[in-house]
Amino acid sequence: MSSKSTTKTPQAERVTTTEDIHPMTGFLRMDRMPHIWCPTCGIGTTVKCFAAALDKENYDLDKVAVVSGIGCTGRVAGYMKLDSFHTTHGRAIPFATGLHLANPELKVVVFSGDGDLIAIGGNHFIHAARRNIDITVICINNFIYGMTGGQCAPTTPLTANTSTTPYGNYEHPFNLPHLATSCGAVYVARWSALHIRRLTKSLQEALRKKGFSFVEVITPCSTLYARRNKLGTGLDLMNYYHDMCEIDHDVHPEDVDINFQENITLGKFVDIEKPTFLDCLEDGYKEKLGDKYLSVRSSHTRELVGHD
């Protein structure tokens, strides 16, 4: 609860009631509400779907950790009532890699923005996918840098206006599902903030998947992206998703480029089995070193820091 609502005004009472009845309060840090996201932003919707996915999959929440970088989406870590890490811009994936490898019992989820994960953090993204690190990456793609005021992102469609491309963007954007697929991700899907039922199901699948799973979520940023490009309100963007999104699970990820205000292909593009980095390492070491190999999953290593 914000410091403003500590006095017992009707407003404060209403917030308390909401806490009690909102189905996701168990997943959220209600003492941090209200959140910073703008009305009609798609991040909150995605958080709700993520919480619903954790709920449906019955995860032990003590064993789920969320790691974010910096940005509007980076704030997700701060609102999830999980072990939650708000790190540096671009470094959520390597931070998560260390966390996962140190304690493979944890379900580690990276939740961050397209600029964070794909621009400044792009190198980590491709290498974590290549290694098949057993983490889930949820990427909010709002086509723009939200937190810093609407600059061009590596996902900004050609010709779109941003504060650093005032006469239009002339860089080709990344096709994220194609990038993830070609780097070796074992689960790749794209949904929008409008498709909450499918998004939730997809997040459930991604969480369950062993290996590097990736879900891109197309979300409205009405404050910056829509305003600069005269696309109307958040509702207009949702209508755009409604009218222009096509679901096609069989399409090759190569063919799911997004062009300015043209159709967007959604779906689950990849769902394959492949041994993870840790599986490969453990099998290889067991074969090469036999009994002398001490498993990295053994509880022994944790005792060394003073855990008994």
Place this chain on the structure above:
Amino acid sequence: MKADPKGVLTGAHYIDGDHACAEGAIAAGCRFFAGYPITPSTEAAERIASRFPFVGGTFIQMEDELASMAAILGASWGGRKSMTVTSGPGFSLMMENIGLGVMMEVPCVIANVQRGGPSTGLPTMVGQQDMMQARWGSHGDYAIIALAPQSPQESFDLTITAFNFSEKYRVPVLFMLDECIGHMTEKVVIPPAEEIEIEPRRLTDKPPGDYLPYETGKDLIPDMADAGMGYRFHTTGLTHDERGYPDMSVECQGKLVRRLMDKINNRVDDITIIRKEKIDGAEVILLSYGISARVSTLSIEKARKKGVKVGRVRLITIWPFPEKEIAKLADKIKAFIVPEINMGQISREVERVVAGKCDVISVPHAGGGVHDPEVILEAIMEAVK
């Protein structure tokens, strides 16, 4: 707590400083390593890669040093003692996440086997030019711990100390070797595990409902909970309150920054490791560290033969700077002579501390080799003239 016997190669070895650093880390309980190859530190990573499978450790070669530093922070929160090793260019890349480690108060060790810079500089040749970067390299105000060994034996012993300080003070500790020490091969004696004292993690004993991740007592150091223990805590690089929640107020910033500095600076006496020799009655004192301290031995002996009363101070703890110790000595001598393989980094710090009470004579070296002992001798003779 005592060291885990599985990780301790008790006995006498003939190894270089990089290998000794790796063994020190394993003996200290380090079981996660992330790094990126860079001369002259790579041997430490290679030794860890070959030893870890036998002790339950996880080694990963990351895509760069940004990733390596981020990974060891994550791994430390995952409940393992973690380290990386690097040299100048990689150290520069690690800076932002060293700052995150300071802010989140993450125990971990970063070894920097220094080579000549700036930039790619002298990849295979010695430097001590990152001493100020160690102190100030990440943005913002903070205090940090840095140690400098002068032999492979010390590389082993002090790597353990580095891990212990990082756990005790919840801060990244910078282990500042130089290429000479990293590549110098000497006898290293590894004691039995039961003789190696290990600082356990400051884990909270409060139940989850009562625990605040950044609440501190008198020592200003918060107790820790690792991920997965059921505390469901939040931590951030943003300015935060005791709950770990962002708080952008001037008051919170003031309180946090002061605490991060005071938790180290109030304990300088505990953190200071310093070697003094023939200080009483000295006319001048030669103050140095790492390979430069060793190289000075011949110069000191020659000066003493010429009848000059030369005392000697060797810094092992570089940061926090042992101000009191050095200021105390300044009253009684004519000059400090400070040879180091940089253009005068620590000598400037000595100058600041003695505040005009005696001369401070910098003996700089731009890197790529060690000082000619004659040059240091000349500086000593000049000082007593």
